[in-house]
Amino acid sequence: KAGVTQTPRYLIKTRGQQVTLSCSPISGHRSVSWYQQTPGQGLQFLFEYFSETQRNKGNFPGRFSGRQFSNSRSEMNVSTLELGDSALYLCASSSLQSRGGLGTGELFFGEGSRLTVL
Amino acid sequence: QKEVEQNSGPLSVPEGAIASLNCTYSDRGSQSFFWYRQYSGKSPELIMSIYSNGDKEDGRFTAQLNKASQYVSLLIRDSQPSDSATYLCAVNTGFQKLVFGTGTRLLVSP
Numbered sequence A: 001k002a003g004v005t006q007t008p009r010y011l012i013k014t015r016g017q018q019v020t021l022s023c024s025p026i027s028g029h030r031s032v033s034w035y036q037q038t039p040g041q042g043l044q045f046l047f048e049y050f051s052e053t054q055r056n057k058g059n060f061p062g063r064f065s066g067r068q069f070s071n072s073r074s075e076m077n078v079s080t081l082e083l084g085d086s087a088l089y090l091c092a093s094s095s096l097q098s099r100g101g102l103g104t105g106e107l108f109f110g111e112g113s114r115l116t117v118l
Numbered sequence B: 001q002k003e004v005e006q007n008s009g010p011l012s013v014p015e016g017a018i019a020s021l022n023c024t025y026s027d028r029g030s031q032s033f034f035w036y037r038q039y040s041g042k043s044p045e046l047i048m049s050i051y052s053n054g055d056k057e058d059g060r061f062t063a064q065l066n067k068a069s070q071y072v073s074l075l076i077r078d079s080q081p082s083d084s085a086t087y088l089c090a091v092n093t094g095f096q097k098l099v100f101g102t103g104t105r106l107l108v109s110p
Helices: none
Strands: A005-007 A011-012 A019-025 A031-038 A041-050 A053-057 A065-066 A074-078 A087-094 A113-117 B011-014 B017-024 B032-038 B046-050 B054-058 B059-066 B071-076 B087-090 B097-100 B104-110
Touching: A005 A087, A019 A087, A019 A113, A031 A074, A031 B059, A041 A074, A041 B087, A041 B097, A053 A065, A074 A087, B011 B017, B017 B087, B017 B104, B032 B059, B032 B071, B046 B054, B046 B059, B046 B071, B071 B087
Parallel strands: A011 A113, B011 B104
Antiparallel strands: A005 A019, A019 A074, A031 A041, A031 A087, A041 A053, A065 A074, A087 A113, B017 B071, B032 B046, B032 B087, B054 B059, B059 B071, B087 B097, B087 B104
């Protein structure tokens, strides 16, 4: 069974540009989450999608957005890039939609997209 | 106060010893707890989940949860050099929103 696939794996952008990252979840997984990982802040939750609906959002500015398509594939977009947006962006998928309505938290991560902003 | 706290380490143990990793969390209403392992340059992978007070064992790994003390731990028995990694404690606050600790780096020496 193929894992979570993220593209591109590496990218370099300059301040002010925008970037779109793509994520294909494990087949059959309908929940897709996005996380940002930096050495200083660790892993931070960006947002989660299930059946094309954003169910939860982290504490990030509106420059960070995402969407999910009917085939469960997801994209996230960062506009007006800042130096501080340099990070590893991780996508994770999950098979179970709920555990008492909370979701399982059992996530399968992709290899990530490493973004460098110059 | 951070929502999930871990000692950053490194925690150094000799091969064959028991490694004990600890985590505390601030939200008393939390119900789902996880340990993820992250090798250098790799993405996190789930190794244990625990939802009820007590111990949960899976092979060489044992997760322990004490909701009254808001404390989660991971024991790794018979530690191997291949266990050397960063271990991330995480709490599910709803709809797959996991709050992660900053991780404890474990070094297992041969």
